[in-house]
Amino acid sequence: ETGVTQTPRHLVMGMTNKKSLKCEQHLGHNAMYWYKQSAKKPLELMFVYSLEERVENNSVPSRFSPECPNSSHLFLHLHTLQPEDSALYLCASSQVFRAEVSYEQYFGPGTRLTVT
Amino acid sequence: AQSVTQLGSHVSVSEGALVLLRCNYSSSVPPYLFWYVQYPNQGLQLLLKYTTGATLVKGINGFEAEFKKSETSFHLTKPSAHMSDAAEYFCAVSESGNQFYFGTGTSLTVIP
Numbered sequence: 001e002t003g004v005t006q007t008p009r010h011l012v013m014g015m016t017n018k019k020s021l022k023c024e025q026h027l028g029h030n031a032m033y034w035y036k037q038s039a040k041k042p043l044e045l046m047f048v049y050s051l052e053e054r055v056e057n058n059s060v061p062s063r064f065s066p067e068c069p070n071s072s073h074l075f076l077h078l079h080t081l082q083p084e085d086s087a088l089y090l091c092a093s094s095q096v097f098r099a100e101v102s103y104e105q106y107f108g109p110g111t112r113l114t115v116t
Numbered sequence: 117a118q119s120v121t122q123l124g125s126h127v128s129v130s131e132g133a134l135v136l137l138r139c140n141y142s143s144s145v146p147p148y149l150f151w152y153v154q155y156p157n158q159g160l161q162l163l164l165k166y167t168t169g170a171t172l173v174k175g176i177n178g179f180e181a182e183f184k185k186s187e188t189s190f191h192l193t194k195p196s197a198h199m200s201d202a203a204e205y206f207c208a209v210s211e212s213g214n215q216f217y218f219g220t221g222t223s224l225t226v227i228p
């Protein structure tokens with residue numbers, strides 16, 4: 001496997017379900033990100049982990065819960081979602097060389113989530 | 117606050133014609149600038165980036181972009197469009213730390 005992989009690619013869940021999205025990066029990066037992509041909206045940054053420590057949480061509802069057990073893996077745990085949470089969820093990774101510098105992000109293919 | 121504006125949510129060009137996708141940003145410090153492309157049902161792929169040095173940067177698939185500080189712009193161009201260029205294009209800016217700001221995207225259609 002190369003690059004950034006995400007599983008599953010498609011997920012349909014009811015509002016009372018609990019599911020998890022998985023992301024794995026094979027690039028040796030030290031930062032990982034979750035984004036939400038909805039139609040006609042800019043990508044919304046949800047969570048950032050740098051060196052396995054969460055450094056950003058942009059007021060995301062608590063029904064989304066991230067987990068980063070190591071620098072290569074990132075999870076997004078989902079529970080009691082709403083229909084408006086239906087979107088493409090993208091994972092990305094990057095290499096942060098210094099605290100003030102970030103370089104390009106590498107994206108996974110995304111998980112298409114539909115909440116019914 | 118940082119913002120990225122992509123003028124034109126939809127752009128159509130004829131095959132072989134010039135492609136010009138516009139991006140303007142707001143930043144109080146010299147930013148890092150990126151263009152990404154997204155094909156249907158795929159994630160974003162980096163086309164090119166500007167960090168420092170030469171303001172005209174070349175990327176993959178024949179694309180290039182020029183950083184113009186005075187105009188706070190980073191427009192993407194390609195001299196001759198190909199059918200395979202049809203996709204969604206995103207401009208992004210990183211000012212510092214781990215924060216990236218993306219535009220709303222421009223959908224490029226190539227007409228045979």
